[in-house]
Amino acid sequence: MIPYGLQWIDEEDKEEVMKVLSSDWLTTGPKVGEFEDALCKYMGCKHSVAVNSGTSALDIAVGALDIPEGSEVITTPFTFAATSNSLLYNRLNPVFVDIQKDTRNIDPEDIRRKITPKTKAIVYVDYAGHPCDIKKIKEIAEEFNLYLIEDACHALGASYCGKKIGNFADLTVFSFHPVKPITTGEGGAVVTNNSELAERARLLHSHGIDKNATERYGPDAGWAYDMKMLGRNYRMTDIQAALGTSQLKKLDMFIEKRREIAEFYNELFRDCEFVETPVTKDDVKHGWHIYTILLKDVNRDKVFLYLRKSGIGVNVHYIPIYHFSYYQKHFNINENYFPITEDIFKRIITLPIYPKMNDEDVELVVKTIKAYTFI
Numbered sequence: 001m002i003p004y005g006l007q008w009i010d011e012e013d014k015e016e017v018m019k020v021l022s023s024d025w026l027t028t029g030p031k032v033g034e035f036e037d038a039l040c041k042y043m044g045c046k047h048s049v050a051v052n053s054g055t056s057a058l059d060i061a062v063g064a065l066d067i068p069e070g071s072e073v074i075t076t077p078f079t080f081a082a083t084s085n086s087l088l089y090n091r092l093n094p095v096f097v098d099i100q101k102d103t104r105n106i107d108p109e110d111i112r113r114k115i116t117p118k119t120k121a122i123v124y125v126d127y128a129g130h131p132c133d134i135k136k137i138k139e140i141a142e143e144f145n146l147y148l149i150e151d152a153c154h155a156l157g158a159s160y161c162g163k164k165i166g167n168f169a170d171l172t173v174f175s176f177h178p179v180k181p182i183t184t185g186e187g188g189a190v191v192t193n194n195s196e197l198a199e200r201a202r203l204l205h206s207h208g209i210d211k212n213a214t215e216r217y218g219p220d221a222g223w224a225y226d227m228k229m230l231g232r233n234y235r236m237t238d239i240q241a242a243l244g245t246s247q248l249k250k251l252d253m254f255i256e257k258r259r260e261i262a263e264f265y266n267e268l269f270r271d272c273e274f275v276e277t278p279v280t281k282d283d284v285k286h287g288w289h290i291y292t293i294l295l296k297d298v299n300r301d302k303v304f305l306y307l308r309k310s311g312i313g314v315n316v317h318y319i320p321i322y323h324f325s326y327y328q329k330h331f332n333i334n335e336n337y338f339p340i341t342e343d344i345f346k347r348i349i350t351l352p353i354y355p356k357m358n359d360e361d362v363e364l365v366v367k368t369i370k371a372y373t374f375i
């Protein structure tokens, strides 16, 4: 089976992890600090808090905003469940808006239509690693005084108007799950240029306690500490962070390889009438976390089964969040409000893409799709 995503772990990564395993310190320590500094340096942003998953990162990013319970937060339904679940953890109401057909990112015009006096924030997702229409989203946020969280779990290393993702929203969130741009096994980070939000996110990631391990256990440390907020244990380990720092050095190479694969797919599909290939807008550097196509005049589910049976690890990103029984039960959202999301959902399929994928693999995927016969 050619998987839809796969990590790239080399000898250097293994050596860095082994160094930590051979040391006295496994959990959150100097390697986490080094990884956080490396993330800031890479993105050119001021603060970062490394955590144990992208979901945890979303939870503390939302929590850091400290907005009143019951407030509305606008977001996309075309994402992984964690995006809107993070609002529920914080007792906020997700308000879904439709997406744009070309990028599958949140539609700024529909954001405007869904704003009410209760709206306090927008959580937008850079779908597949293609940055959203950030300029328009920021204009809306400024006009209505809304916070912005960028769920950039797909978009580490991507840029918008020449600037790295991580510098646009009040807080930006990343995931380091193995299929993501870089991996720490499981892991995530929140980055921001706002020192107050950074401080709150840092408190929330470790019980709301105001002293870290070095401050509590070092030679000059006293026993006292305070718990200032109701936080969690979302800490990353030094083992994960050592892997993260090593992976980050290869990120630009990973993205370059992903871009080459995406372009090769686009070229090979040029003469295929039942396949629509994805677009890249002029003002972005795409991260190519996933490569998705839209099928025309063929049944997606039949093509999906045919490809899986043929050894191609296809996927569907995403089932719109309001389809899930939990969301139906609690929010009873009518899918007719989301014509674009519904159309895309019925026709989309995710094809394999990962840095180690070679030309023969790409050719095999495309050849298999082209060989699909309509029944």
Ligand SMILES: Cc1ncc(COP(=O)(O)O)c(C=O)c1O
Binding pocket: 053, 054, 055, 056, 058, 079, 080, 082, 083, 125, 151, 153, 154, 175, 176, 177, 186, 187, 188
């Ligand atoms: C858009 C998006 N947000 C959040 C997450 C959650 O990240 P993690 O799996 O690291 O918790 C994911 C993971 O798939 C994602 O794709």
